[in-house]
Amino acid sequence: MKGAHVHVQIVLFDGFDPLDAIAPFEVLHAGATASGGAVSVELVSAEGPREVVSGTGGLSLRATGLLDPRRPGVVLVPGASGRLGDPDDGADLEDDGGQEDTVAVRLARALDTELRSLLGAAMEDTRITVATVCGGALVLAMAGLLQDRHATTHHLGLDLLDATGVHAVRxxxxxxxxxxxxxxxxxxxxxxxxxxxxxxxPRIAHAVEELFAHERRGTTWRPGGLAPAAF
Structure with missing residues (x-):
């Protein structure tokens, strides 16, 4: 993909976490400017253009397009925001309305839409990199799309990743x-x-990093190289 135009689709679903979507959107939008248009980014949904209400204070963003699981580039999935709850809360959604605002329920609801099949198609397309922030990895894991893959998520969700057959990495x-x-x-x-x-x-990334006055944290983990010995 390097050297070519890179298009990023950031997926919105009801109950999404706004910062999960906006933070990468702003970084990538700045990257588009810094690179002279080598990058483009848009907000999409499984239903097409619509107002999508987040899980934070009723804040909404407008998806301007339909998620296209066959368009080369990057598909980026945010997590949800809301009350913390047991991952099994989603199973009792119809019986207990009090659970409707938990993160687990909102992630489960997202998978009750066309999003499940669209993300499955994107994961199968070798021209697409699927990226996630926070609970976005749990969306893929709950859909059965991350079996035997290496992934991370919010630290409170690492055990759930493990439980779905993912190699969770802190x-x-x-x-x-x-x-x-x-x-x-x-x-x-x-x-x-x-x-x-x-x-x-890296030159584009560094320019945007300076613009945002944000220094990246930690080493990006990859499944290669020597395995560390026990300390």
């Missing part, structure tokens, strides 16, 4: 080839900068 950003995942919400900044570095080069 790292800020994890690069598993055509899957790049980031940890808690503010790591969306680091993810956006890493995607710029990976796809259009």
């Amino acid at each position: 790292a800020r950003v994890v690069d598993d080839g055509d899957l790049v995942t980031a940890a808690g919400v503010t790591s969306g900044l680091d993810l956006g900068l890493y995607l710029l570095e990976r796809e259009v080069g």
Whole structure:
């Protein structure tokens, strides 16, 4: 993909976490300017153009396009925001309305839409890198799309990743080839900068890093090299 135009689709769904989406959007938009248009980014949904209400205070963003799982580039999935709850809360949604605002329920609801099949198609397309922020990795894991892959998410969700057959990694950003995942919400900044570095080069990423006055944290984990010995 390097050397070519890179298009990024950031997926919105009802209950999404705004910072998970906006942080990488702003970084990638700045990267588009810094690179002279080598990058483009848009907000999309599984239903097409619409107002999508986040899980934070009723804040909404407008998706301007339909998620296209066959368009080469990057598909970026945010997590949800809301009350913390047991991952099994989603199973009791119809019986217990009090659980409707939990993160687990909002992630499960997203998968009750066309999003599940669209993300599945994107994961199968070798021309697409699927990226996630925070609970976005759990969306893929709950859909059965991350079996035996290396990924990270918010630290409170690492055990759930493990339970779904994912090799959970406690790292800020994890690069598993055509899957790049980031940890808690503010790591969306680091993810956006890493995607710029990976796809259009470190000079563009560094320029945006300076513009945002944000220094990336940690080492991006990759499944290669020597395995560390026990300390």
